[in-house]
Amino acid sequence: MPTYEDIPRPIEWITDEDLQVAKAIRKWVDEEVWPNRHKIDDDWEHHEIVKPIMKTLLVDIGYQRGVWPEDVGGLGVDSCVSFVVGAEEIARGDSGMCTAANCVGWPFLHICLPHHRNETLIKKFGPLFCDTDEMFIGCPAITDVSSGSDVENVDATHGKYITTTAKLDGDWWEINGHKIWCTNSGGFADLFGVYATTKPGEEDDEAVAVIYVPADTPGVTQGKPYKKAGMNADLNGDIWFEKVRVPAENRAQGPGLDAEYAREMISWGNVITGGYALGSMNRVYEILLDWCEHRVVAGKQLKNHSIIAGTLGEIMTMIEAVKSDTYCKARMLDRPDLYGPGHSKGMLAKTRTTKLFSTDALTDICNWAVDLMGSYGYALEYDIEKVWRDSKIMSLWMGGRSLCRLDTTRYYFNSTEI
Numbered sequence: 037m038p039t040y041e042d043i044p045r046p047i048e049w050i051t052d053e054d055l056q057v058a059k060a061i062r063k064w065v066d067e068e069v070w071p072n073r074h075k076i077d078d079d080w081e082h083h084e085i086v087k088p089i090m091k092t093l094l095v096d097i098g099y100q101r102g103v104w105p106e107d108v109g110g111l112g113v114d115s116c117v118s119f120v121v122g123a124e125e126i127a128r129g130d131s132g133m134c135t136a137a138n139c140v141g142w143p144f145l146h147i148c149l150p151h152h153r154n155e156t157l158i159k160k161f162g163p164l165f166c167d168t169d170e171m172f173i174g175c176p177a178i179t180d181v182s183s184g185s186d187v188e189n190v191d192a193t194h195g196k197y198i199t200t201t202a203k204l205d206g207d208w209w210e211i212n213g214h215k216i217w218c219t220n221s222g223g224f225a226d227l228f229g230v231y232a233t234t235k236p237g238e239e240d241d242e243a244v245a246v247i248y249v250p251a252d253t254p255g256v257t258q259g260k261p262y263k264k265a266g267m268n269a270d271l272n273g274d275i276w277f278e279k280v281r282v283p284a285e286n287r288a289q290g291p292g293l294d295a296e297y298a299r300e301m302i303s304w305g306n307v308i309t310g311g312y313a314l315g316s317m318n319r320v321y322e323i324l325l326d327w328c329e330h331r332v333v334a335g336k337q338l339k340n341h342s343i344i345a346g347t348l349g350e351i352m353t354m355i356e357a358v359k360s361d362t363y364c365k366a367r368m369l370d371r372p373d374l375y376g377p378g379h380s381k382g383m384l385a386k387t388r389t390t391k392l393f394s395t396d397a398l399t400d401i402c403n404w405a406v407d408l409m410g411s412y413g414y415a416l417e418y419d420i421e422k423v424w425r426d427s428k429i430m431s432l433w434m435g436g437r438s439l440c441r442l443d444t445t446r447y448y449f450n451s452t453e454i
């Protein structure tokens with residue numbers, strides 16, 4: 037019988053190191069995540085079960101060292117394909133853990149990717165993640181309480197509606213604002229990548245600033261985690277910044293460049309979200325494989341009823357299409373020499389389609405899977421209900437389905453007024 041590994045992906049782009057990490061993650065999923073899978077959502081507030089499991093992934097397997105260059109003890113992963121391979125494996129176990137783990141490093145793409153490394157900040161922050169036996173947690177603090185989309189809608193709003201402010205006072209930034217929903221907040225984060233404006237209310241890419249703020253800086257407060265419909269292995273809460281002062285050097289790149297690389301960060305986030313969706317689809321496939329083999333109705337296995345077989349065929353077509361597209365876009369981000377830089381409007385649009393298509397496909401597939409399982413699909417112990425609940429948020433974050441469609445049309449149709 038085939039397994040999810042037989043669903044085609046371009047193996048010539050996947051390195052031996054990627055496969056080794058994938059193998060270690062699979063073992064972790066089998067031994068630590070799955071035995072605890074029914075307890076994770078109830079652990080939404082204190083993470084008593086989740087934290088030790090996350091520690092194995094982040095520290096023992098080394099995921100928290102991923103983006104950091106080797107000269108500060110990191111793994112030096114600068115390939116989007118590698119991140120998709122990892123995301124597929126983690127999300128097969130738990131997409132909330134996948135979100136939390138990937139967001140540890142995501143805000144540091146701004147300073148770690150090879151074509152725009154910030155050596156000062158790499159030396160300052162890299163060892164905190166790499167030279168330790170404890171978890172050290174990054175958090176992309178983008179969403180303002182006023183709106184998440186307005187911050188991430190870089191090419192329409194140019195920072196105009198960002199409400200978190202950064203004011204330069206000598207050699208220090210003073211930061212004020214209120215963020216919400218950010219992955220790994222809720223008291224877990226140690227270091228925030230804060231999106232702020234240096235010119236409140238102005239439409240100016242130069243005013244968009246990404247500034248790193250340690251969580252223990254005076255004036256930073258993290259609220260309690262929210263209880264969500266799913267994905268509770270990811271903690272989300274309020275973060276308040278009140279007269280928070282950090283050194284001027286903590287700005288990722290500088291005027292103009294922070295906005296430019298924000299676009300790149302979103303492009304990577306789009307494709308890696310495709311990886312989360314794929315991991316969840318792999319899980320759905322495994323559940324259905326087992327269910328449709330063993331469930332017998334009207335005297336034969338479910339998979340041998342033509343109407344069910346047709347649905348299964350459609351599900352596999354969707355999974356194959358998402359897999360091909362996600363790996364293709366990841367490879368394109370890995371080869372800017374061939375496809376243009378990750379911060380280009382073209383790559384933003386082409387990866388937005390990946391996020392929109394892959395996450396919608398996941399929600400559709402989960403819906404079909406629940407149908408195929410009848411009432412058992414609605415029961416905790418049959419596992420599909422958790423994937424179903426977790427799936428929806430993937431299309432909501434990073435500006436939701438609207439920003440995916442807007443950025444795509446902006447590029448392909450040169451729509452200048454949206």
Ligand SMILES: Cc1cc2nc3c(=O)[nH]c(=O)nc-3n(C[C@H](O)[C@H](O)[C@H](O)COP(=O)(O)OP(=O)(O)OC[C@H]3O[C@@H](n4cnc5c(N)ncnc54)[C@H](O)[C@@H]3O)c2cc1C
Nearest residue numbers: 176177178179183184185217218219433434435436437438
């Ligand atoms: C599990 C989880 C993890 C998250 N992780 C992070 C994280 O790591 N960092 C972070 O900063 N945030 C994070 N978020 C927040 C998330 O990214 C935001 O909620 C999301 O970007 C949408 O912002 P919003 O909720 O403020 O909705 P709004 O911005 O108010 O948008 C509401 C609706 O309007 C649509 N819309 C927005 N602008 C336009 C427009 N110009 N035209 C037409 N329609 C538009 C949107 O698509 C959406 O449907 C997370 C949220 C969750 C639940």
